[in-house]
Amino acid sequence: ASTDPGYALERESRQDRTLWRFAKRAPKTYSITYRVESYDPYLSPEATFVSDRRAVALGYSTFLVPLELSDYLPCTIRVRIDAPKSWPVWTSWQGDGSQFTPQSVHELWSGGLVAGKFKESRLESAHCGVTVLTEDRGAARGLNVANRLLPVIRESVELFGAAPNSKFLEVMALYRTMPMTDRKSRMMGVSENNSFFCLATADRYQDLEQITLLAAHECLHFYLGGAIVPKPKPPFNNSPELIWLIEGVTEYLAHELMVEASVMKPARFNEIVESKRKQVKEHEYASVSLAIAAGKFNRAETYQVVYSKGFLIAQALDQYMAEQSGEGAFDAALRDLFQTHNFNETHEWVTASEVKAIFEAHCPGAAAWIETYAEGSVAHPNVSDASQSE
Structure with a gap:
């Protein structure tokens, strides 16, 4: 510089x-x-890069800002994109054409832009819209993903009662293909502010269920991890005490809302429940609390137990609250949590105590349940009766 x-x-x-x-x-x-020195664009979905045909830029890996600017206070930021005139440009920031105006440093850093030779598939409904961007031969795939993803996004807005940071949830989803090396099949995804980036080997794009699930999971992070956010701790931006909420509930809702949106059949949901139960039972960290497993989250072998065990705990908590306080108590607690602790409005981290207090308000006994099973290492309850009905 x-x-x-x-x-x-x-x-x-x-x-x-x-x-x-x-x-x-x-x-x-x-x-x-x-x-800016970027990641290899074929090694990470977070890559910022420019080629002769396209460009991708994530805010936090691209922009320098004055240190005295507060991350969340409104400020004047103007971003201009000097791209070839024939290149269309898509961003998660406000603006049009080549001029964009993020409203804060946080919005600048947590957003991104995509430009150049991508195929666009766009759908929208009353309160949300999705733009799926794919590379040259992915137009049909993009439309298939958009048709499956939009109903799930619509269900998430209905669940939480509003878009995470505006009246309309606009999602930009970018799918790129990475070369297969050592005959290994891979798929990775990351969410930013109202945008989702996926990088996968070509074979993984044949599995519409998995690429939709990954997008649904990451888009739910706009709420759980984006709007409802604990103070970040290494080795990743989550609080270990709330990993059950940020990753476990997110993973559960991704599947649950796909069923609600008629994108996944209940019988398939039940198969996944059984598969996750088997994964947890056979895993070396099966008897370890999610908080401890979260502390080892930079080790690939802990992914399975964090997501699968977190899913099962979230499902069991949903069932417990329904039995104690009636159907919908779990959803009502999540909606209340969002409306009370939306970081986009309060600019304050949520704590584990505040989360438990809201669940307790909707279901007496829920706080103790969370301390025992979600935060503690006691084996999660049997959830065999919590499967979806046909």
Whole structure:
């Protein structure tokens, strides 16, 4: 990075970010020119890159901002994209054409843009819309995904009562193909602000159920992990005490809402429940609490137990609350949690105690249940009677 002549920059690296400081007092106005070194675009769905046919840029890996700007306070930010005139541009920020205006540093960093040679498939309903972007030969696949994903997004807006940060939930979903190496099949996804990025080997795109489930899971993170967000702790942006909510409930809802949206049959849901129960039973971390497993989340072998055990605990909690307080108590607690602790409005982290208090208000005994089974290491209850009916 460099600035106007005479004002050198000094670099300071920290665990979570890199800071650039002026070697001497900065002028009132200045310009900084810098180059972004991206991930390999075929190794990570979070890659920021530019090629001769297309470009992808994620905010947090692209933009420098003044340190004195608060992450969430409104501020004036203008983003201009100098792309070839023939390139269409899609972003999660407000704006049109090549000019965009994120409303805060958080919105800038948690958003992204896609430009160039992608195929677009777009659908919308009253309160939400989805734009699926695919590479050259993926137009039919994009429309299939959009047809399956939109009803699930619509169900999520209905469940929580509103879009996470506006009156209309607009989702941009990008699917890219990575080369298969060592004959290994792969699929990875990541969610940003109202956008979802997927990178997978070509064979994985034949499984519409899995690529829709991955998108549904990541889009639910707009609520659980985006709007309802605990103070982040390493090795990933979650609180271990709330991993049951942020990942477990998210995984459960992704499947549940696919059934509600008639995208997945109840019989298939029941098959997945049995499969997850078997995975947890046979896993080396089966007797470990989700919080402890979350602390090892950077190890691939813990993924299975965090997601599968979290799914089963969420399902069991839903069943418990229905038995104690009636059908819909679990959903009502989630809606109340969103409306009370929406980070986009409060700018405050939610705590484990606050989460338990809201579940307790909707179902006396729920807080103790969560402490025992979701936060603790006691084996989760039998959920065999919580399967979907035909």
